[in-house]
Amino acid sequence: MLVREKKEKIHGLPDLENVEGKVVMRIAPGPSGPLHIGHTRVAILNDEYVKRYGGKLICRFEDTNPDKIEPDAYDMIKEDLEWLGVNIDEYAVQSERFQYYYDITRKLIEMGHGYMCTCDGDEWRKMKEEMRPCPCRDLPVKENLERFERFLAGGYGDGEAVAVIKTAIDHPNPAIRDFVALRLVRHPHPKTGTKYVAYPMMNLSVTIDDHLMGMTHVIRGKDHLNNTLRQEYIYDYLGWKKPVFHHYGLVNIPDTVLKTSLIKQSIRDGEYTGWDDVRTGTVRALRRRGIRPEAIRRYWVENGIKPIDIQFSWDNLFAMNRDLIDDKADRYFFVADPVRYDIEGGDDLKGRAPLHPDHPERGWREYHVGGYKTVYLSEADSLMFSQAGKVRLKDLCNISYGTPAVYDGNDVSILKEGVRAIQWVCGESVRAEVLMPDGTSVKGLVEKAILDGKGDMVQFERFGFVRVERRSPEGVICIFAHR
RNA sequence: GCUCAUGUAGUGUAGCGGCCAAUCAUUCGGCCCUUUCGAGGCCGACACCCGGGUUCGAAUCCCGGCAUGAGCACCA
Known part of the structure; x- marks a missing residue:
């Protein structure tokens, strides 16, 4: 009981000051491109508070610098917000005001x-x-x-x-x-x-709009601290009531490309495939990688609104995402850079594995290697196999090293002796390509059961969670999410 | 240079005068479980920037130092 109360407190944002009934809050993106992970913080925080207190959330496009505007951005931002689950009550455009x-x-x-x-x-x-x-x-x-x-x-x-x-x-x-x-x-x-x-200029239009739109609370980055001080002059001159201002610390986001102008240029140069290129940190890229909006929300809620500068942690975000998708993602064997092995001995080889180890009721992947008894191992596992001498093909049988490899019974207990269980595919498999966040891609084979799968998130065992972007007998295209 | 803000484990957070030999999550290590290096369970590792002061008592208040970040745009 006590423990639960404590937990609830930890996962919640602190209360806002001076709330009288409902709140009016806003997010104010500049339409220079779609939203990236950095922008999602202010969107989520504002949305959380409006949901807590009731009131309305306004999305105001700050398009007062014409040479930085990307005409598609108005719609892209709107889509990004919808996907994030941020509920916008009103849209406003500064160029109309x-x-x-x-x-x-x-x-x-x-x-x-x-x-x-x-x-x-x-x-x-x-x-x-x-x-x-x-x-x-x-x-x-x-x-x-x-x-x-x-x-x-x-x-x-x-x-x-x-x-x-x-x-x-x-x-x-x-x-x-x-x-x-x-x-x-x-x-x-x-x-x-x-x-x-x-x-x-931003300081003028922001102040006027915040007042005219009846903003009660403004949450924004610490980089606006001095702007707030400037804007307060206008409030004072005109006798306007000031909203409550909150300034959260800056976020340093490593290992990705966020700069809109840079992404735009790379798209134009043909280096990036578009705004959802996995090398970028745009919301659409994360979406494409299989990051759930709920994970992004939880991440920012747990980060709070403190004014200290923080380091963004992909690890933490991925852990939260794994939490959300693990239970839903069906499991498949994927073999990167396949190496062929024929198996000698043993009879008609058969096996099966659950789509999800915690949910056998979802069904099984049935294997019938039979015939030529040809399997493929990943290059890394093949190397390990040659050194270890013995390995278990998970859910199928044990084999000893050689060319061909030799069937070595089906006794699972050898795992207790330290023999490794590895993933494999048989001849009846499908070509697969996994697009990695650094822009490279891993090519290999995946068991053909994936073609009958539903749901876009799957786990390639011992490889990681991936989002299936295209399923076809000619090949499967996936995007790597995280381990 | 000036001004402002902030300093709790690798990362993020809780605590905001005694209940703190400091919370939770993540990370890392070990064990259990498991035919995944996933999930789950258990155990463990790592932190109050420094120095003064106030106080019976400070992570918590005050002062100084240091560090970091931001702003000083006819960008937002």
């Missing part, structure tokens, strides 16, 4: 909290570093408003002007001093074309 950003920036300028800067960008930054206001900062409101309208109308050339929010020019933290709110972009936007030239 520019009017809000303009109206509120105008208001801030009117209030004297913003200005239009026409200084050279480098010089403006240099002055900020020295805590000196630029000449535009103290221009009269009227002049700033005129510049603002001219700015919206496209009356400035690229880089000639920006709208700036004032904070404290002498703020001890250089990252907080005056920040750009709107900039000029002439690059056409995939959704709005060249309709707008004035584009909001």
Whole structure:
């Protein structure tokens, strides 16, 4: 009883502060590509809290940097979220909301909290570093408003002007001093074309949308800590109520490719097969490898929302996934880099093995080696066999080394003496190829019973869990998940 | 350089003044079970960054140091 209570606590996320009834939360992906494993953390955490407290979860596409947008990403992200089991109540797109950003920036300028800067960008930054206001900062409101309208109308050339929010020019933290709110972009936007030239910077659009959409809690990465501090100026200027902010630590994800621009380039170059290439860490690649969304969820829930930086552990994720699939995955023998052995002696060789050792009721794989009595062993097991001299073909019989190999009875008890049981296939097997996460592939043979199998996750005994991508008598294509 | 954040086993986490000679998961090692190096069972290994202080008592509070990370973009 006591033990159970303790366990429940450990596996749960801590409560949020200041929850009054329902919550409104959001995830805000930039549509530059599909989601990768790193993005799933914020999605899962927000989803978990909305499910706990009730309320709504908004997915807001932050598409305010037109030259980084991948037009397909809007749909891909939506699919990824659905697959993850993240329940989105509303979708919003920032490129449809520019009017809000303009109206509120105008208001801030009117209030004297913003200005239009026409200084050279480098010089403006240099002055900020020295805590000196630029000449535009103290221009009269009227002049700033005129510049603002001219700015919206496209009356400035690229880089000639920006709208700036004032904070404290002498703020001890250089990252907080005056920040750009709107900039000029002439690059056409995939959704709005060249309709707008004035584009909001993230700190402006995020703040306005979070307020307008009624966000109660914002969970995001620690890299946004300073952005939060900047955004608080806007909340204060306008007398808006601030959401509760939470910043979780950064995640370092090893051994995979996550950078969207890099993946995109490799796809274009034909090196990667697509966004679901197994060498990448995209959600669709993990899905293709047979990682269950529940495993990803459990992983992030157990990681919590602490602000410390963490190291992502594939081992831990795989262990959670194994937990989920082990009971469902049927077992088959797969032989990598097959080496042929003929067996001399013994009579009509027959054997059978359960599809799953814990579930004999699911049925059996029947073996009838008979006839030529030809089997194939993996290259590694063949080598081991030659050194050990004796080996058990699991669920069939024992053999002694030689060419041909010699039938050596069917006494299972030799396993107790240290003889190894190995996997094998007979002549009636199917070609199989297993695509590995590093992009290589392992070719071999798999028992033909796999063709009648259902369910996409199977275990190749002593090889690992794989997802079956294609089943056909000509060959089976699998993706390696983990051991 | 400045500013901010954080420091519990290999990894992630619990604990947040006495119940902690520190939890759980994973990892690793051993044993049992098993015709898989899968699953299951049992046992074991590994940690409170350092130094001061407060206190009867500190992983827990305070200060300093150190370390790590982030930001200082007309990216998000």
